[in-house]
Amino acid sequence: MLKVLIYPQPARHIINVKLLAKILKNGSRATLLGKSGEQLRTFPLTQGTNELSINGFEPGQYTIRVEAGNDVIVRQIYLD
Numbered sequence: 001m002l003k004v005l006i007y008p009q010p011a012r013h014i015i016n017v018k019l020l021a022k023i024l025k026n027g028s029r030a031t032l033l034g035k036s037g038e039q040l041r042t043f044p045l046t047q048g049t050n051e052l053s054i055n056g057f058e059p060g061q062y063t064i065r066v067e068a069g070n071d072v073i074v075r076q077i078y079l080d
Contacts, residue, residue, distance in 0.1 A: 002071035006064060010078035011054060017066060018049045028068040035061065054079055 003020035017030050028045040030052060043052045045066070059079050066073045 002066070002068050002073060004066050004073050004075075006066075006075050006077060010080045012080045013053065013055055015052045015054055015064065015077060016049055017043075017045060017052060017064070019045060019047055019066075019068065029066075031065045031067070032057075033063040033065060037063070 005016075005018040005020065007016050007018075019028070030043045030045055030050070032040045032043075032052075032054070034040050040057070040062075043050065045068070057079055062077050062079060064075055064077050066075075
């Protein structure tokens, strides 16, 4: 089972995505989605903590979808 920590909340320039799975599948990724669900940016993920740059995005509420193998976790994030 995939476990994920996403911080800080709200975020300014960087979102940290920490993958807590013991075995991570190749092709793991995080996708930043806009308010209407449009795909804004996709980031490859590795085991441990990943720093994702969110420079250039307007403040507000976004969705981040984390995929690793067949596991998918979706969380709301806030950008300052």
